[in-house]
Amino acid sequence: MDSTPRSRLLYWLALIVSVLMLVSLNLGMGQVSMIDLFTAGDAAAVWLILVEIRLPRTMIAAITGASLGLCGAAMQGLLRNPLASPGLIGSSSGAALGAVIVLYLGLSQHNWLLLPFGGMLGALVALILVYLLAGRDASIVTIVLAGVAINALAISCVSLILNFAPSPYAVQEIVLWTLGSVSNLSMNDLWILLPPTLLGWLLFIGTGRSLDLLTLGEDTAQSMGIDLVFLRTKLFVAVALCVGAAVSITGAIGFIGLVVPHLLRPLVGYQPGRLLIASAFGGASMLLGADIVVRLMPPGPEIKIGVLTAIVGAPFFLFLILKTRRWQI
Amino acid sequence: MLQLTSIHVNLGKQSILRGVDLQVEQGELLGLLGPNGAGKSTLLRCILQLIPIAEGDVRLEGSFVHTIPVQERSRKIAYLAQHGPVYWPISVERLVSLGRFPHLSSWQHLSSQDENIVETTLRQTDLWHLRQRTVTTLSGGERTRTLLARALAVDAPLLLADEPVAALDPAHQLQIMDLLRQYSDTGHSVIVVMHDLTLAARYCHRIALMHEGKLIASGTAREVLKAEHLAEVYKIDARYGPDDDFYIIPWRQLEERTLKNSR
Numbered sequence: 001m002d003s004t005p006r007s008r009l010l011y012w013l014a015l016i017v018s019v020l021m022l023v024s025l026n027l028g029m030g031q032v033s034m035i036d037l038f039t040a041g042d043a044a045a046v047w048l049i050l051v052e053i054r055l056p057r058t059m060i061a062a063i064t065g066a067s068l069g070l071c072g073a074a075m076q077g078l079l080r081n082p083l084a085s086p087g088l089i090g091s092s093s094g095a096a097l098g099a100v101i102v103l104y105l106g107l108s109q110h111n112w113l114l115l116p117f118g119g120m121l122g123a124l125v126a127l128i129l130v131y132l133l134a135g136r137d138a139s140i141v142t143i144v145l146a147g148v149a150i151n152a153l154a155i156s157c158v159s160l161i162l163n164f165a166p167s168p169y170a171v172q173e174i175v176l177w178t179l180g181s182v183s184n185l186s187m188n189d190l191w192i193l194l195p196p197t198l199l200g201w202l203l204f205i206g207t208g209r210s211l212d213l214l215t216l217g218e219d220t221a222q223s224m225g226i227d228l229v230f231l232r233t234k235l236f237v238a239v240a241l242c243v244g245a246a247v248s249i250t251g252a253i254g255f256i257g258l259v260v261p262h263l264l265r266p267l268v269g270y271q272p273g274r275l276l277i278a279s280a281f282g283g284a285s286m287l288l289g290a291d292i293v294v295r296l297m298p299p300g301p302e303i304k305i306g307v308l309t310a311i312v313g314a315p316f317f318l319f320l321i322l323k324t325r326r327w328q329i
Numbered sequence: 330m331l332q333l334t335s336i337h338v339n340l341g342k343q344s345i346l347r348g349v350d351l352q353v354e355q356g357e358l359l360g361l362l363g364p365n366g367a368g369k370s371t372l373l374r375c376i377l378q379l380i381p382i383a384e385g386d387v388r389l390e391g392s393f394v395h396t397i398p399v400q401e402r403s404r405k406i407a408y409l410a411q412h413g414p415v416y417w418p419i420s421v422e423r424l425v426s427l428g429r430f431p432h433l434s435s436w437q438h439l440s441s442q443d444e445n446i447v448e449t450t451l452r453q454t455d456l457w458h459l460r461q462r463t464v465t466t467l468s469g470g471e472r473t474r475t476l477l478a479r480a481l482a483v484d485a486p487l488l489l490a491d492e493p494v495a496a497l498d499p500a501h502q503l504q505i506m507d508l509l510r511q512y513s514d515t516g517h518s519v520i521v522v523m524h525d526l527t528l529a530a531r532y533c534h535r536i537a538l539m540h541e542g543k544l545i546a547s548g549t550a551r552e553v554l555k556a557e558h559l560a561e562v563y564k565i566d567a568r569y570g571p572d573d574d575f576y577i578i579p580w581r582q583l584e585e586r587t588l589k590n591s592r
Contacts, residue, residue, distance in 0.1 A: 080416035206435040213430060216479070217414040223377045224431050224483075225403035270417040270463070 009267050013281035017062060020288035024058040025050060027295055056190045061182045061291045061305075062284040063190075064250050067197055067242040069283020070204060070276060072257025073264075074235050077211035077272030079143065082265075083320060085257040086243045089143065089236075090126035090150035092254070095247035096178060097154040098122020103174050104161045116192045119248025123240040126150050131236060180251035180306020182291055193249045200241035203234050208273025215272065253306045255313020256283050262320065330355045330390060330518045331376070331487060337384035338371055338542075345371045347542040348385070353520060355486070358513040360529035361522045362553075363539035364563055369522045370411060372539070373489045376520075377408055389487065403431035407483035411491035411522070413476040415464045421475050422460040425451055428482030447482055454478040454508060470501035477505060481512060488512060490521045494528065506532040526554055526567070526577040538562060550575060 068086065075084045086092050102108050102118035133146040158178070165171040210231050213221040222228055260282040261275055268274035290308050297303060331353040338346040346368045353359050361369050374380045376387055378395055387394040389405060397405065415424065429443040451457045454474050459467065464475060477493055490509065494502040502525065510532050513519045523529055529536055530550035537547040540562040546553045554577055559567050564583050570576035
């Protein structure tokens, strides 16, 4: 019925992502841009900087942002709660714990694949625990409570590991990693990130209509042919794959999954199904944008992108709570 | 059309439905009455297979409901939930068009035929002028009408409506009952859960009265809503209107002593 404005929105968002990716590729130390590929004398060096340093950073920022935006929109639709995000149901902190355990044990030095594997395993275990704790046919409140409990447990375990860290160097490594960053990443990191992320994205396909029907509540949605247990399982696994992979590569980057769906929701007529792709583009734009801001800051210690998103996101979260409170009055 | 045979439902150790037999014919508007906690909503949820049935079976058009594929079942039974929640402020038109989703596959968009059905339903329910409004800005009556329109748009042979007229003013109650009656007049079957005895007597072809998980009586309003049934089920004394203009006014609550004497 009103598909044209929606398509237009997606075109605009795709254009913004493309422009930001180009800016990101051409920005950085060394004053090297894509034009230098054709004009500079040492094309090989330019190619190295662009493809080996900037391309993975740009691609990982775009993919991670898209995953976080997509997962946030899906969780908000599934739980019918604008405050829901991947962090709420324990996946982010579970992934962080999994990765921190790998860092603590020094396993990543033996095999670099173990870090993302730890992250995904952590996210999956956290989600399975939430699911078991809440029960098969749990209500939204029970799932959220179970998520809060598992979140608290995972965060306290991370603190415990920091407490017993063998050396200040290990503490510093873990703390810096948990701050969240897309710098110093290689093509290897991109190849690790891609398979679980693409698998997760595939699982989101075809869930839009079910999320739309959940607008009418679980009973009505089920009466209209939605298999709620299957839908929840599918989305939880998808979120675990996407968030687990993203967190293990970039560290914890918060608030994208919360803020992006909220900003775009009015533009898609508040339909949870239509919000999915829009939020993926929105998340990619936001993380690319944040990374560009980080790189434009004056020289000195680089502000971690996770810190930046948290500094902007936390006040927004407070604003959402105040808005929700006003609705209740 | 719909046949329930000896339905038993347990919730934990508590028995919620205890051997309910009920039949609904094509084109019939059946009023399901009974006090709070009698098991009316549970019975509707049983038909929809939303809760497990401990014993008994539900047949729709001759087939066991649990054997009908979920997607096909969602096209055959439409459901209007009690206090139907709407979690996001979507537009009236979009909400009503959700009623066509059981007829579409995951990738299909609304066809022009679906859009025609949505438009017809919006006009029938007097919502056409409100179609661009968001549901959260509607009055109680408009909101109920919108949710009913969504259920009507499914165009299912059986509609289950759980207390659609609760908390509505008299004019809107009449409007909703008129819509349900029109729907049944076009060959659809409707089960409507309600509490207003007179409204049920005036609009429903047949009434089923439930109490403590059992079906106490079913039949015409005069057969079912008689004084002894109302005393037994609701513990009330009622006043009746003249024979050719049947209405019922709940008059006073009966004390336990009076009930024992009457027994």
